[in-house]
Amino acid sequence: MWDFTSPRKVIFGEDALEYLSELCFENVFIVTDPTIKTMHLEKILAQLGDSKVTVFDKVSGEPSLDTVKDGACSMIEAKPDVIIALGGGSVLDSAKGMFPIYSQPDILIDGLSPFEVLDMRKKTNCILINIPTTSGTGADVTWAIVLTDLSEGTPRKISLANRELVADITILDPVLTKTMTPRLIAGTGMDAMCHAIDGYLSTWRNDFSDALSLHAFKLLWNNLPIAFEQAKVGEVDFAIREKLHNSATMAGWGFGNSQIILSHSLAHTIGAVFKIPHSVCIGAMCWYSLMFNQNYESERICDLAKLVGYTGTAGEIVTNFVSSFKELLLNLELPLSLLEMKVTEEEFQSNLEDLIAFAENDSGTLSNPRSIAHDDFITIFKCVFEGKDIDF
Amino acid sequence: MINMSEKVIFPSKEWVAKFKDVVNSSKDYEEAAKTWEGDFIFEIIPDGTRNLSEKHQLYCDLWHGKCRDAFLVSTEQPAPEKVEYIYSGKYNNWLALFDGKVGPLKGIMQRKFTVTCSPGAMARLMKALKAAQELVKCTTMVENVEYI
Ligand SMILES: NC(=O)c1ccc[n+]([C@@H]2O[C@H](COP(=O)([O-])OP(=O)(O)OC[C@H]3O[C@@H](n4cnc5c(N)ncnc54)[C@H](O)[C@@H]3O)[C@@H](O)[C@H]2O)c1
Numbered sequence: 001m002w003d004f005t006s007p008r009k010v011i012f013g014e015d016a017l018e019y020l021s022e023l024c025f026e027n028v029f030i031v032t033d034p035t036i037k038t039m040h041l042e043k044i045l046a047q048l049g050d051s052k053v054t055v056f057d058k059v060s061g062e063p064s065l066d067t068v069k070d071g072a073c074s075m076i077e078a079k080p081d082v083i084i085a086l087g088g089g090s091v092l093d094s095a096k097g098m099f100p101i102y103s104q105p106d107i108l109i110d111g112l113s114p115f116e117v118l119d120m121r122k123k124t125n126c127i128l129i130n131i132p133t134t135s136g137t138g139a140d141v142t143w144a145i146v147l148t149d150l151s152e153g154t155p156r157k158i159s160l161a162n163r164e165l166v167a168d169i170t171i172l173d174p175v176l177t178k179t180m181t182p183r184l185i186a187g188t189g190m191d192a193m194c195h196a197i198d199g200y201l202s203t204w205r206n207d208f209s210d211a212l213s214l215h216a217f218k219l220l221w222n223n224l225p226i227a228f229e230q231a232k233v234g235e236v237d238f239a240i241r242e243k244l245h246n247s248a249t250m251a252g253w254g255f256g257n258s259q260i261i262l263s264h265s266l267a268h269t270i271g272a273v274f275k276i277p278h279s280v281c282i283g284a285m286c287w288y289s290l291m292f293n294q295n296y297e298s299e300r301i302c303d304l305a306k307l308v309g310y311t312g313t314a315g316e317i318v319t320n321f322v323s324s325f326k327e328l329l330l331n332l333e334l335p336l337s338l339l340e341m342k343v344t345e346e347e348f349q350s351n352l353e354d355l356i357a358f359a360e361n362d363s364g365t366l367s368n369p370r371s372i373a374h375d376d377f378i379t380i381f382k383c384v385f386e387g388k389d390i391d392f
Numbered sequence: 393m394i395n396m397s398e399k400v401i402f403p404s405k406e407w408v409a410k411f412k413d414v415v416n417s418s419k420d421y422e423e424a425a426k427t428w429e430g431d432f433i434f435e436i437i438p439d440g441t442r443n444l445s446e447k448h449q450l451y452c453d454l455w456h457g458k459c460r461d462a463f464l465v466s467t468e469q470p471a472p473e474k475v476e477y478i479y480s481g482k483y484n485n486w487l488a489l490f491d492g493k494v495g496p497l498k499g500i501m502q503r504k505f506t507v508t509c510s511p512g513a514m515a516r517l518m519k520a521l522k523a524a525q526e527l528v529k530c531t532t533m534v535e536n537v538e539y540i
């Protein structure tokens with residue numbers, strides 16, 4: 001038995017935000033961050049009529065468990081009948097983390113079980129609407145939340161999951177992506193592309209996730225470089241932005257109903273330990289993950305490559321695709337190594353043991369198509385540090 | 393000393409003794425579980441597969457990379473009153489797990505297994521996936537097993 005979980009509704013395209021005015025809420029709780037509050041909050045408020053609105057805008061990048069607990073306290077006080085999460089993955093994950101605490105204040109959020117019946121909606125009469133402002137994480141449709149746990153010395157990203165965390169409605173309006181910088185477009189777009197690849201290669205893949213992962217990958221591969229180049233010269237083509245925004249959510253559906261792999265184990269680990277934003281490091285980690293897995297999943301990597309026009313023998317296709325992937329990262333001006341992400345040799349060496357322990361226990365390692373031994377991780381991390389090819 | 397080449401029946405006292413030995417000689421498990429503290433009941437529920445007719449419970453006390461104690465729960469040897477984790481599944485699913493066809497976490501997602509524990513214990517378990525995987529690997533390393 002397997003589940004395919006999805007929001008009840010996905011509203012997308014031009015003017016999608018206007019859908020909010022068709023709904024009727026008494027008491028709205030908006031979760032956002034300070035940047036998005038300045039850039040886009042007005043657009044949401046304009047749709048809410050005379051509903052009572054409380055805004056929690058204290059979400060920071062790569063949020064911690066403490067941010068979630070803090071927001072949940074305000075939520076409990078406000079007693080909303082709708083939570084609107086407006087922002088990137090950090091905001092969406094925070095709101096998804098606050099909702100279970102709102103429904104059950106004594107819940108141990110870091111002990112959230114994927115199998116527990118939470119009955120959040122029944123207990124609160126509240127629903128969750130996600131409105132992503134980056135075209136990246138797909139967190140608007142996944143049932144996982146990634147939070148940083150600061151309680152045990154070295155910061156560590158933990159993934160919590162429960163199918164009730166999936167939003168009721170997700171709204172994809174490309175107008176919100178207009179303000180994204182070229183760097184944010186590149187990084188979050190590569191996060192989405194990595195989700196499509198992970199969802200397709202993971203050992204938890206299935207017919208439903210395959211369909212979404214493949215199409216999302218094709219849209220991202222074809223549109224991300226164009227959106228990036230356009231953004232660099234201040235151009236916004238909403239047709240292209242819409243493709244990216246939709247495909248990020250589709251990739252979220254794909255990997256959210258399959259799993260992540262090595263790429264995300266590495267990105268979660270270095271992201272938390274060295275405080276590198278997910279969007280900055282995930283593209284490169286996807287490249288290392290492709291190199292490590294290429295001889296074990298060549299058929300599936302070929303499927304992806306053929307979709308975007310690669311031809312030749314299976315061996316040629318995989319080799320050319322993996323090297324084009326590196327080129328894509330370079331074209332998008334993303335860093336390839338920890339050195340380029342400004343991590344020093346000393347920082348790397350002194351944290352290596354924790355890096356390996358955290359990566360070994362990340363769920364992406366468990367569902368990677370090739371099993372990863374302790375010594376493999378030592379070599380992989382050394383390559384990641386220096387920016388070297390993985391050739392074993 | 394346990395004779396590994398001797399045939400054992402699963403589930404049985406002899407199998408549990410061999411399993412404990414495998415766990416305690418596994419360097420990979422020791423490394424992955426070096427900070428682990430927590431005991432388990434592994435529950436095998438009959439489902440018409442082969443000839444298993446009764447529910448079996450295997451108690452395992454796992455501590456800092458070692459298995460301190462393991463036995464088949466019975467009226468003569470009951471499990472301690474408070475056991476942190478109960479990992480339960482039908483016999484057929486256990487056989488698939490031993491065969492490497494089902495992973496410890498995916499098996500739970502597929503409802504092939506259930507875990508019962510406190511929320512705090514669940515948080516610790518989710519951070520110890522490698523140890524769980526190595527422990528499952530140990531079950532596949534018990535040699536000469538004849539399944540009931
Ligand atoms: N739950 C999941 O399934 C999942 C999947 C992948 C990543 N994540 C998590 O998501 C987080 C990263 O999310 P993210 O990459 O979307 O970035 P983010 O939410 O951290 O935002 C990054 C920065 O971009 C700004 N920003 C967001 N939208 C903008 C816009 N439209 N215009 C201008 N600036 C904008 C934000 O204010 C912030 O300063 C990480 O914590 C990561 O672990 C979760």
Ligand SMILES: [Fe+2]
Nearest residue numbers: 137191195282
């Ligand atoms: Fe991601």
